[in-house]
Amino acid sequence: MKIAVLSGKGGTGKTFIATNMAAVAQESTYVDCDVEEPNGHLFLRPKEVQVKSVTVPIPVVNEALCNGCRKCVDFCRFGALAYTGRGLIVLDDICHSCGGCVLLCPENALTERKKTVGEIHEGVSRSIKCITGVLHPGEASGVPVISKLLQGLDQVPTPVLIDCPPGSACTVMESIRDADYCILVAEPSLFGVHNLAMVWELVQLFQKPYGVVLNKCLPGDNPAETFCCEREIKILARIPFSHGLGFMNSQGIVAVWEDRSLHTLFAGLLERVAKEVQREYEAVAYP
Amino acid sequence: MRIAIPVDRTDMEGKVHASFGRAPFFLIYETDTQDAKFFENQALVSPGGAGTKSAQVMLDYAVDALLTPRCGEKAARVLEAAGIKLHKTDSTSIEESIAAFLEGKLPPIMPVQAELSNHGGD
Numbered sequence: 001m002k003i004a005v006l007s008g009k010g011g012t013g014k015t016f017i018a019t020n021m022a023a024v025a026q027e028s029t030y031v032d033c034d035v036e037e038p039n040g041h042l043f044l045r046p047k048e049v050q051v052k053s054v055t056v057p058i059p060v061v062n063e064a065l066c067n068g069c070r071k072c073v074d075f076c077r078f079g080a081l082a083y084t085g086r087g088l089i090v091l092d093d094i095c096h097s098c099g100g101c102v103l104l105c106p107e108n109a110l111t112e113r114k115k116t117v118g119e120i121h122e123g124v125s126r127s128i129k130c131i132t133g134v135l136h137p138g139e140a141s142g143v144p145v146i147s148k149l150l151q152g153l154d155q156v157p158t159p160v161l162i163d164c165p166p167g168s169a170c171t172v173m174e175s176i177r178d179a180d181y182c183i184l185v186a187e188p189s190l191f192g193v194h195n196l197a198m199v200w201e202l203v204q205l206f207q208k209p210y211g212v213v214l215n216k217c218l219p220g221d222n223p224a225e226t227f228c229c230e231r232e233i234k235i236l237a238r239i240p241f242s243h244g245l246g247f248m249n250s251q252g253i254v255a256v257w258e259d260r261s262l263h264t265l266f267a268g269l270l271e272r273v274a275k276e277v278q279r280e281y282e283a284v285a286y287p
Numbered sequence: 288m289r290i291a292i293p294v295d296r297t298d299m300e301g302k303v304h305a306s307f308g309r310a311p312f313f314l315i316y317e318t319d320t321q322d323a324k325f326f327e328n329q330a331l332v333s334p335g336g337a338g339t340k341s342a343q344v345m346l347d348y349a350v351d352a353l354l355t356p357r358c359g360e361k362a363a364r365v366l367e368a369a370g371i372k373l374h375k376t377d378s379t380s381i382e383e384s385i386a387a388f389l390e391g392k393l394p395p396i397m398p399v400q401a402e403l404s405n406h407g408g409d
Contacts, residue, residue, distance in 0.1 A: 079336020
């Protein structure tokens with residue numbers, strides 16, 4: 001079972017929800033797909049960490065073979081190749097590594113080299129397998145690192161908690177692609193509602209089963225809750241805004257390992273999501 | 288000498304466009320004959336790489352110099368590799384920009400960093 005945790009903006013509580021859900025399971029896997037700023041490891045503090053690098057293919061031109069036909073230049077929709085009359089220029093920071101230019105070159109003047117764009121750190125924290133993606137600073141897209149992170153997740157302990165990047169762009173789409181369920185984390189403000197609406201639209205587009213966790217709940221009106229009720233969106237859990245939780249977060253403490261009532265809340269949330277996934281599975285298997 | 292200017296219309300009374308890669312049209316101007324031709328910028332609607340694609344167009348028209356208010360770093364890399372001179376014009380008037388260039392008053396341009404330039408998205 002793969003559960004993706006999303007929100008339209010940073011600081012809503014994706015890592016809080018994902019790490020604590022991973023921590024209440026008997027065994028689990030936590031995957032940090034927020035590759036530009038991975039922070040789940042600050043809470044889980046994995047040990048025996050192994051590092052693997054992530055590479056993407058980038059075209060290399062053999063000047064002796066290139067006859068300047070420009071088929072590759074005309075083909076590349078991202079403008080990553082240009083021909084100057086003196087030779088071909090490869091702009092590797094806008095190349096999307098599709099490999100089309102290499103396939104297309106009639107002179108076989110293009111080959112590929114590997115360019116390192118990031119790393120994957122794999123370690124263990126208690127009974128949690130902890131996998132973190134790290135994008136190197138200056139790289140344009142985290143998608144190759146996320147794609148590599150999510151490969152081979154079929155052999156890891158479940159549930160798998162996928163901590164998504166904020167927003168609803170390509171990196172989030174890549175992160176939820178194989179998810180069985182999406183948890184949308186929302187803040188109790190109008191800004192929070194706007195961000196919730198973005199990811200809500202995305203999970204519907206991807207036809208994923210989903211539910212909302214209302215985080216930082218205060219007494220009084222909760223615009224995010226109103227948004228959910230008006231649209232009959234499932235609310236999976238409500239987590240109170242509390243000084244104690246804020247303190248634990250600032251100290252890098254996994255809350256459910258310290259607080260019994262939160263442990264009960266998160267165990268209930270995990271159980272609820274597991275039931276939802278089971279129901280979805282049965283609906284597909286026995287329609 | 289052949290110069291190019293990103294413009295918003297297809298006549299000499301139009302304005303110099305604020306960006307290079309996302310300009311609607313390019314003016315190609317022959318300083319010797321004062322011949323002016325306008326071309327639609329095919330890269331305008333490109334999902335990404337509009338700057339480098341427009342740079343390729345400059346190469347294909349064999350222009351000697353580009354007069355523009357701003358130019359992205361990657362487009363500049365392509366243009367400079369081809370030996371095209373890049374000059375900064377702050378005037379929105381096409382005629383004024385050309386006149387200032389011919390008088391040698393337009394300074395070389397400092398390319399805009401990738402993160403500040405409006406480069407499509409993924």
